[in-house]
Amino acid sequence: xxxxxxxxxxxxxxxxxxxxxxxxxxxxxxxxxxxxxxxxxxxxxxxxxxxxxxxxxxxxxxxxxxxxxxxxxxxxxxxxxxxxxxxxxxxxxxxxxxxxxxxxxxxxxxxxxxxxxxxxxxxxxxxxxxxxxxxxxxxxxxxxxxx
Numbered sequence: 001x002x003x004x005x006x007x008x009x010x011x012x013x014x015x016x017x018x019x020x021x022x023x024x025x026x027x028x029x030x031x032x033x034x035x036x037x038x039x040x041x042x043x044x045x046x047x048x049x050x051x052x053x054x055x056x057x058x059x060x061x062x063x064x065x066x067x068x069x070x071x072x073x074x075x076x077x078x079x080x081x082x083x084x085x086x087x088x089x090x091x092x093x094x095x096x097x098x099x100x101x102x103x104x105x106x107x108x109x110x111x112x113x114x115x116x117x118x119x120x121x122x123x124x125x126x127x128x129x130x131x132x133x134x135x136x137x138x139x140x141x142x143x144x145x146x147x
Contacts, residue, residue: 022117029113033106038071039080040110043095043103046081051094062137075099 008014026037035043045060046052052060058068072093075081080099083091095103121129 025116026110026113029116030106030109033102033109035102035106039075040103040106042068042071042075043080043099043106046093046095047100047103051092053090053092055090057093062141078102 023037026040030037030040041061042057045057049056049060054065054068054072057063057072058065061068063071072081072083076083076093078098079096080102081093082096083093085091118126
């Protein structure tokens with residue numbers, strides 16, 4: 001049986017718990033736009049990088065295809081993105097005009113959430129946090145090849 005100490009020291013639990021809290025925080029602030037945090041991120045990537053295959057989007061966002069497709073179905077059904085097949089029959093996804101509009105509406109709320117995080121953590125803490133998360137992501141992602 002797990003002890004409370006083991007639960008508190010579980011890195012996975014701590015990261016997931018914090019991730020849920022931060023996600024809920026962003027979604028609470030962005031509530032007037034109806035966008036979920038994951039939807040905002042996908043719209044941002046499509047806005048920044050333009051039309052791309054679902055595989056490319058999966059690689060950029062580090063979302064597995066199943067999760068990505070589930071999220072894209074919602075975005076496409078709301079008219080925020082459109083998909084089409086290219087000559088190789090790969091699905092291409094791109095932001096629609098409606099998607100640009102909802103992203104632009106959400107951006108100030110996202111900035112407000114970002115600013116609040118900037119008030120909680122110092123610049124050095126944010127840089128350190130980002131470097132730790134990136135190190136974990138890269139190290140663990142690459143370690144799957146060793147298993």
